[in-house]
Amino acid sequence: MQLDAYLRTNLKTRHLRLLVALDQFHGIRLVADHLHVTQPAVSKALSELEKGLGVILFERTSMGLSPNAYGKCLIRYAKNILKEVHQANDELLDLVQGTSGRVSIGAMQGVISTLLPAALTRMKALSPATTVSIKEGTLNGLIPDLRKGDLDMVVGRLPWIRSDYELKEKILIERPVMLVVRRTHPLVGKENLGWRDLQGYPWVLPPRGALLRDPLERELERHGVPMPNDYIETLSVHLTLAYLQSTDAIACLAGHVANTPATPDLVDILPLRMPALIGRVGITWNGKHTLSPSARLLFECLEASVQDAGKAGARKRRDAAGPTLPGSTT
Structure with missing residues (x-):
């Protein structure tokens, strides 16, 4: 033919x-x-x-x-x-020049200051000459670059509904989304706290189009809480935490962010559960493109860092619980 x-x-x-x-x-x-x-x-x-x-x-x-x-x-x-x-x-070229490759990743808010630093530290310890280029953005902003091949992978929150089967996903963390406020907030320690107690307070909301916005709106509607009129919109964890300290605002944070070592000193988690909002954090890559050795190494370092963080969290919870008494059950 x-x-x-x-x-x-x-x-x-x-x-x-x-x-x-x-x-x-x-x-x-x-x-x-x-x-x-x-x-x-x-x-x-x-x-x-x-x-x-x-x-x-x-x-x-x-x-x-x-x-x-x-x-x-x-x-x-x-x-x-x-x-x-x-x-x-x-x-x-990297082999000729004696370097060890390069990898370009997209990173979403929430992993920039939590998951990514540990993975990068681990990778640099294993391959100091590898160059890592990081572009920060939203999922919708980073996916086009992933499709074009400008990014090797995107690290951050995964969508609740997978609509593109050319893109592959690896779940690293599954944690509930939590409502948080500053530690001296009027709602902290309130007896029989209910959803309607949230009315009248300002909020920090994800922007429209962000992965968390629609599920959060549905969750509030399900509990009879109207959308607030007083709010700011941001995906910045740093801005959210700083804004909470100077206002009575309520915000929602993924569990892996709310439970990082520095965050509990700034906020309290409200005892209101949102089982429909499970934050899935992971890696997205283009299944049509072969990951380079450097990209595969970073992939492995991300997985290892999550495992280490899980073990450290388990040890911290055991230490906080104190020694187990003889004859007691766990």
Whole structure:
């Protein structure tokens, strides 16, 4: 078959770059400028590629070149192949230069000051020359970069509903979401505290579109608590904790944040449970891309750091409970 033979023997890296550029710019002139070639050279290369494959890849429209079903299919694979070639190039350069690779990650609020530092410390102890680039943002802001291959993984809260099966997930922590206030808040120590006691207080809410916002609104509605009129919106843990100290505001924090060593000195957890809001923190990566050795090492360090934190928490709880008396049961 003509298409099969051409793909196996004649398809070159320059063809892949041409396809990706055409998909990005949709015009011969812009593609020529981007690839630093002449416009006739772009037209000739595209014509040769379509002739070699025996199919038309782009439709000529008033808006420029638009990929059809054949073009979209080949472009998708072209992007993945170029990503792998770029990754191979980086790893070879690292070997030649005597370094140990690089990894780019996206990190969400909540892991920046809790989970990530321990994992990075562990990784640097094992591979000091590895370069780690960290981009902070929301899940919706980081996922496009993950798809494009600009990020190796995203670390942070996982969505309650998984809608994209090209993206792979690894759950590291599952903790309930908790309502917290400053330690001298009027609600701390209140007998028979109920949901309606929350009315009238200011809040710190996740922004609209954040993973926690809709589930939190549904939980408040389920308990007959109207959405507050007095609130700020932020995903910043540091801002939330600082704001709580100077106001009577109520905030919700994931359990792994609320129970970090520094946080209990600043806030109290209200004894109101939200079983529907289980915070899932983990790693998201693109299943179409192979993780580099450096990325796999960071993956393993994240898993190990979570395990160490769990053991440390268990020891702290045992110490707080005091020695077990002879004959007692646990």
